[in-house]
Amino acid sequence: xxxxxxxxxxxxxxxxxxxxxxxxxxxxxxxxxxxxxxxxxxxxxxxxxxxxxxxxxxxxxxxxxxxxxxxxxxxxxxxxxxxxxxxxxx
Amino acid sequence: xxxxxxxxxxxxxxxxxxxxxxxxxxxxxxxxxxxxxxxxxxxxxxxxxxxxxxxxxxxxxxxxxxxxxxxxxxxxxxxxxxxxxxxxxxxxxxxxxxxxxxxxxxxxxxxxxxxxxxxxxxxxxxxxxxxxxxxxxxxxxxxxxxxxxxxxxxxxxxxxxxxxxxxxxxxxxxxxxxxxxxxxxxxxxxxxxxxxxxxxxxxxxxxxxxxxxxxxxxxxxxxxxxxxxxxxxxxxxxxxxxxxxxxxxxxxxxxxxxxxxxxxxxxxxxxxxxxxxxxxxxxxxxxxxxxxxxxxxxxxxxxxxxxxxxxxxxxxxxxxxxxxxxxxxxxxxxxxxxxxxxxxxxxxxxxxxxxxxxxxxxxxxxxxxxxxxxxxxxxxxxxxxxxxxxxxxxxxxxxxxxxxxxxxxxxxxxxxxxxxxxxxxxxxxxxxxxxxxxxxxxxxxxxxxxxxxxxxxxxxxxxxxxxxxxxxxxxxxxx
Numbered sequence: 001x002x003x004x005x006x007x008x009x010x011x012x013x014x015x016x017x018x019x020x021x022x023x024x025x026x027x028x029x030x031x032x033x034x035x036x037x038x039x040x041x042x043x044x045x046x047x048x049x050x051x052x053x054x055x056x057x058x059x060x061x062x063x064x065x066x067x068x069x070x071x072x073x074x075x076x077x078x079x080x081x082x083x084x085x086x087x088x089x090x
Numbered sequence: 091x092x093x094x095x096x097x098x099x100x101x102x103x104x105x106x107x108x109x110x111x112x113x114x115x116x117x118x119x120x121x122x123x124x125x126x127x128x129x130x131x132x133x134x135x136x137x138x139x140x141x142x143x144x145x146x147x148x149x150x151x152x153x154x155x156x157x158x159x160x161x162x163x164x165x166x167x168x169x170x171x172x173x174x175x176x177x178x179x180x181x182x183x184x185x186x187x188x189x190x191x192x193x194x195x196x197x198x199x200x201x202x203x204x205x206x207x208x209x210x211x212x213x214x215x216x217x218x219x220x221x222x223x224x225x226x227x228x229x230x231x232x233x234x235x236x237x238x239x240x241x242x243x244x245x246x247x248x249x250x251x252x253x254x255x256x257x258x259x260x261x262x263x264x265x266x267x268x269x270x271x272x273x274x275x276x277x278x279x280x281x282x283x284x285x286x287x288x289x290x291x292x293x294x295x296x297x298x299x300x301x302x303x304x305x306x307x308x309x310x311x312x313x314x315x316x317x318x319x320x321x322x323x324x325x326x327x328x329x330x331x332x333x334x335x336x337x338x339x340x341x342x343x344x345x346x347x348x349x350x351x352x353x354x355x356x357x358x359x360x361x362x363x364x365x366x367x368x369x370x371x372x373x374x375x376x377x378x379x380x381x382x383x384x385x386x387x388x389x390x391x392x393x394x395x396x397x398x399x400x401x402x403x404x405x406x407x408x409x410x411x412x413x414x415x416x417x418x419x420x421x422x423x424x425x426x427x428x429x430x431x432x433x434x435x436x437x438x439x440x441x442x443x444x445x446x447x448x449x450x451x452x453x454x455x456x457x458x459x460x461x462x463x464x465x466x467x468x469x470x471x472x473x474x475x476x477x478x479x480x481x482x483x484x485x486x487x488x489x490x491x492x493x494x495x496x497x498x499x500x501x502x503x504x505x506x507x508x509x510x511x512x513x514x515x516x517x518x519x520x521x522x523x524x525x526x527x528x529x530x531x532x533x534x535x536x537x538x539x540x541x542x543x544x545x546x547x548x549x550x551x552x553x554x555x556x557x558x559x560x561x562x563x564x565x566x567x568x569x
Contacts, residue, residue, distance in 0.1 A: 002259065007379070066554055067325050
């Protein structure tokens with residue numbers, strides 16, 4: 001039997017992720033709040049710890065957790081940071 | 091695809107031997123052949139009719155491509171283009187079309203024709219594939235002969251956990267007969283992978299869901315509505331919350347395709363309800379790539395994520411329909427997409443006064459999401475006929491019920507703040523001094539559906555409401 005493929009016939013485009021750095025020294029770390037409850041509490045503490053080690057951080061927030069990050073925000077983070085930490089979960 | 095065969099200039103007649111009218115006009119064809127440029131195509135017997143040297147169309151290619159529905163069909167062709175057509179035997183029309191008088195004077199004036207073999211129900215599926223399938227672009231996937239096709243589709247991850255109908259070329263071609271849209275028309279980008287949602291791919295998944303062709307326009311409209319920015323299907327798929335797309339259909343088309351708006355409207359057993367909702371979910375899964383454990387992160391989910399689709403009972407409703415409230419004409423057929431979770435009951439078998447029943451509804455509606463939260467979730471109230479009658483007999487229209495519920499669902503902020511009633515969940519302390527509406531303006535939808543017996547209504551809780559989450563979205567169903 002021959003059937004028609006119900007999928008988009010392409011695997012999701014492979015998105016290459018940079019290798020995880022050995023250390024954060026001299027790197028700029030983006031902290032992305034996806035706007036879920038208490039994400040800011042988590043990121044505040046992460047920022048405190050990183051800054052205490054002399055690491056530069058930058059804060060970002062998605063407008064709403066229900067939608068993917070706007071393309072402009074993603075570009076801004078990629079331009080300004082070496083790595084990003086996202087407060088993802090509930 | 092076999093190329094569309096052209097027609098020769100002059101007169102063209104298509105016949106089959108197995109048609110009494112075609113046999114009746116056999117002498118007329120001989121007469122025309124002697125006086126005019128005539129080509130006769132024969133659908134069954136290459137030797138029929140005698141004396142005119144018929145062209146063999148037993149492949150039915152000419153008949154199919156030139157939409158011959160009746161034999162005999164008499165056509166005039168000029169410069170390769172058909173300019174006139176008449177079907178059956180009708181002396182006056184044949185004379186007018188051919189410009190030749192006194193045709194078949196021994197024959198009766200009129201005899202109806204017979205069905206063309208190219209529209210024979212036993213042949214049409216195969217012909218559609220033979221002459222049209224190569225316009226379909228989807229990759230063909232061949233299963234081994236020894237392979238069980240249902241198992242093969244499970245193995246490929248193409249199902250929602252229940253068996254699906256194999257989307258063969260013949261079935262997909264038949265499905266596409268349900269719409270006038272071209273197979274390559276793109277309806278939407280399907281999340282999460284933003285795949286191209288063509289009519290063809292929608293039809294493939296509609297076949298798998300078990301749809302009939304006449305349901306396809308509803309599925310297309312549901313795709314259009316759900317994959318809009320306002321409805322936000324991506325977020326609804328990805329959420330840890332229970333909800334999924336709920337489809338409420340309105341308008342005369344719902345009756346034409348046999349949707350259920352009555353007894354057990356929200357339950358199982360009606361093919362249109364079941365398969366339209368299921369098709370949408372299969373499209374998100376197969377085409378969009380959104381499956382549980384992948385982008386679908388639901389903590390618990392709900393059984394409505396297999397399918398959740400019903401029609402509003404407008405015929406017996408005392409109220410304006412949901413679609414009319416949302417600005418659509420009464421004769422429009424629409425689908426309204428709501429981001430909903432499961433159904434919970436509102437039992438009230440004693441209220442005979444609308445004030446009492448409204449209070450009953452309001453008390454139950456307070457629990458949507460959490461009794462301690464407000465303005466966070468929308469809700470759909472499905473009012474049954476027996477409950478609706480209580481309001482109708484007291485002269486309450488839908489606007490009145492909306493207004494009364496809005497008032498009853500305005501809650502002192504002090505009841506909602508964190509730690510009130512020993513529950514840590516709640517609104518921030520700053521809301522303590524204000525009165526807070528449970529639902530945002532327009533966030534409570536009311537529809538009329540269900541069986542004639544039963545003093546029960548239903549509440550379908552929503553998801554994150556408004557522009558930051560999902561907004562209820564209505565789209566007209568077009569063929």
